[in-house]
Amino acid sequence: MTISLFRPAKEPDVFGFTVDPTGSNLPAQPGPWQGAGAGTAATSYAGTNLDGLALSDPVMRAVKQDAFYLMRSGLPAYFAFR
Numbered sequence: 001m002t003i004s005l006f007r008p009a010k011e012p013d014v015f016g017f018t019v020d021p022t023g024s025n026l027p028a029q030p031g032p033w034q035g036a037g038a039g040t041a042a043t044s045y046a047g048t049n050l051d052g053l054a055l056s057d058p059v060m061r062a063v064k065q066d067a068f069y070l071m072r073s074g075l076p077a078y079f080a081f082r
Contacts, residue, residue: 003063006033011072017059018068025068 006016006023008030016026016033023033062069 001060001064003060005036007036008033013073015071015073016068017063017071019063020067027070 001019002021003017003019004021004023006018006026008014008016009032011030014030015036016023018025020026023035026033059069059071
């Protein structure tokens with residue numbers, strides 16, 4: 001399953017993971033959402049695609065069940081962009 005990663009410009013520590021490559025199924029808030037990559041939940045931000053990642057990954061399970069998953073990194077914005 002390929003997952004697309006999105007981030008809202010005003011809250012860079014928030015991540016939206018979805019199977020929809022357009023991100024149209026993500027909640028309106030805290031959007032608007034900007035595309036930030038695609039791959040699996042574990043590798044989207046790193047830019048490496050591991051489509052075969054096990055569905056035991058918590059983000060993969062949530063996306064499979066609900067079609068999207070939101071999370072906050074808990075890191076200051078300057079760490080989230082590294």
